[in-house]
Amino acid sequence: MGRSGRPTSMAEVVPAAADRLLAEAREAVDGLLERWAARLEREIAAPDGAALAYALRSPGKRVRAALVLAAYRAAGGTSPGAAGVAAAVETVHTYSLVHDDLPCMDDDDLRRGRATTHRQFGVPAATRAGYLLVPVAARILADAAAALGLDDAVLGRMAVELFEAGGIRGMVGGQWLDLEGEGRPLELPDLLAIHRGKTGALIRAACTLGGVAAGAGPAQVAALTAFGAEIGVAFQIADDVLDATATSAQLGKSAGRDEVLAKSTSVRALGLDGARREAERRARRAVEHLAAAGLPAESLAVLAHYIVTRSS
Numbered sequence: 001m002g003r004s005g006r007p008t009s010m011a012e013v014v015p016a017a018a019d020r021l022l023a024e025a026r027e028a029v030d031g032l033l034e035r036w037a038a039r040l041e042r043e044i045a046a047p048d049g050a051a052l053a054y055a056l057r058s059p060g061k062r063v064r065a066a067l068v069l070a071a072y073r074a075a076g077g078t079s080p081g082a083a084g085v086a087a088a089v090e091t092v093h094t095y096s097l098v099h100d101d102l103p104c105m106d107d108d109d110l111r112r113g114r115a116t117t118h119r120q121f122g123v124p125a126a127t128r129a130g131y132l133l134v135p136v137a138a139r140i141l142a143d144a145a146a147a148l149g150l151d152d153a154v155l156g157r158m159a160v161e162l163f164e165a166g167g168i169r170g171m172v173g174g175q176w177l178d179l180e181g182e183g184r185p186l187e188l189p190d191l192l193a194i195h196r197g198k199t200g201a202l203i204r205a206a207c208t209l210g211g212v213a214a215g216a217g218p219a220q221v222a223a224l225t226a227f228g229a230e231i232g233v234a235f236q237i238a239d240d241v242l243d244a245t246a247t248s249a250q251l252g253k254s255a256g257r258d259e260v261l262a263k264s265t266s267v268r269a270l271g272l273d274g275a276r277r278e279a280e281r282r283a284r285r286a287v288e289h290l291a292a293a294g295l296p297a298e299s300l301a302v303l304a305h306y307i308v309t310r311s312s
Contacts, residue, residue, distance in 0.1 A: 014302055014305050014306070015306070015309075017299075017302045018302050018303060018305070018306035021066045021069075021070065021299055021302060021303060022061055022063065022066050022306075024066070024069070025063075025065040025068075025069055026060075026065075028065070028069065028083035028086065029062055029065045029083055029087045029090055030062075032084060032087040032140070033057070033090065033091070034056075034057065036087075036136065036140060037052070037053035037054075037056040037057050038053070040052045040053055040056070040136065041053045044132075047121050047122070048125055048128050048129060048132065050125075051117055051120070051121040051125040051126055051128070052133065052136070054117055054120055054121065055095075055097075055098050055117050055129055056094060056133075056136075058097070058111065058112050058114070059112050059113070060090070060093075060112055061312075062086075062090065063235075063303070063306075063307065064086070064089045064090060064093055064202060064206045065087070065089060065090050065206075066086075066303055067203065067210065067228070067231075067300070068082065068085050068086040068089055068206045068207075068210045068213075069082055069086055070210065070299040070303055071206070071208075071209075071210025071227075071228075071300065072210035072211070072214045073299065074210070074211075074224070074290070074295045074296045074300060075210065075211040075214035075215070075220050075221075075295070076214050076215070076216070077215070079147070079148055081144060081147030081148040082144070082148065082210070082213055082214075083144075084140060084143055084148075085144045085158070085209050085210070085213050086206075087140050088138075088140040088162060089137075089162065089205065089206045089209065091133055091136055092134065092165070092166040092202060095130045095131075095133035095137070095166070096166065096171050096175075096202070097111060098116075098117045098118075098126055098129055098130040098133065099127070099130040099175075101116040101117065101118060102118055102123060102126060102127065102130075103118070103123060105179070117129060117130075134163070137163075137166075138159065138163075141159060141162060142155060148213055150213065154212065154213075157212060158209055158212055158213065161205050161208050161212070162209060164201075165202045165205035166201075166202060169197075169201070170197055170201030170202065170205070171197060171198055171199075171202060172197075173197045174193075174194050174195070174196065174197020174198025174199070174200075174201065175197075177193060177194045177197065177198075178194050178198055178263070181194065181263065181264055182263055184264070186264035186269075188269050188270075190264075191264050191266065192233060195232075195233045195236040195237065195266075196229070196233055198236065199232055199233075199235055199236035199239065200229060200232025200233045200235070200236060201232065202232075203231060203235055204225060204228035204229045204232045206228060207224040207225060207227055207228030207231075207300075208221060208224055208225045208228060210224065211224040211225075219293055220293055220295055223289045223290055223292065223293030223295055224290070224295070226289040227286045227289045227290055227300060227304075228286075229286075230282045230283070230285050230286035230289070231282065231283060231304050231307055233282055234279040234280075234282035234283050234304070234307055234308050235308075236266070237266040237278055237282070237308075238279045238308050238309075238310065240265040240266040241266070241267060241272065241276060242310075242312070243265070243267075244265070244272065266279075276308075282308075283304040283305060283308045286304050287300070287304055
């Protein structure tokens with residue numbers, strides 16, 4: 001019931017629940033990232049240490065962190081040490097953003113409401129910072145595994161999952177295909193291959209890592225992976241919609257870049273309404289994978305709904 005005594009609608013409940021999950025993820029992860037930022041500033045001389053710290057201190061919604069924590073709990077995990085796994089995922093995500101913004105990529109000046117790393121520190125320092133964030137993520141993941149009491153075999157499995165998602169089989173490969181596709185129309189299967197790599201791979205890995213960290217069995221991990229694969233593609237479709245409809249102020253980055261760069265997008269391929277429907281269809285399919293495996297789906301379903309209906 002709402003404060004007025006009237007029944008509270010789903011349109012009110014789901015966004016509020018998503019806000020709580022994202023706020024919890026930010027609280028759990030941002031403190032860890034701040035400690036690593038301060039540590040790297042001490043360990044590494046300027047400008048590289050300063051650029052690393054600047055990138056790690058970038059504010060964010062922490063969707064991937066929230067997915068790690070929700071997947072971990074859905075698989076029965078209870079330790080606060082899972083925040084370290086979420087922080088490692090966010091660090092890999094940050095590396096991808098630093099490089100994605102470079103002049104040789106999307107050439108963006110604005111990210112999360114502030115100057116991009118290369119605009120603040122120059123292209124060479126930003127390029128190095130992006131690369132250096134990968135071993136930083138490995139250090140954060142190793143610390144998290146120790147806090148969770150996971151053995152070396154599990155840590156190795158998690159590292160493979162995370163860094164394959166961030167490499168040529170995931171984000172790097174997707175970005176490569178994205179750059180090759182600029183200026184020419186792509187068929188929907190080719191576009192979806194870009195989505196699965198550039199955006200979907202790390203979101204899928206976030207869900208997988210949550211399950212592995214909790215000690216989930218093969219069927220549960222497979223269901224979380226399938227959920228993540230669907231919602232990862234849905235996330236990029238929703239991003240395409242936002243790039244076509246939202247303002248730079250809403251997005252915290254330059255709006256309309258897909259049009260400027262003549263990129264093929266879900267909106268071009270499916271139309272605005274068609275892209276929205278496809279994102280929603282994939283979100284529903286994602287949740288069905290959880291139900292089929294008998295996993296608690298409430299928090300992950302809330303995040304899936306948020307991903308395809310967000311306004312920024």
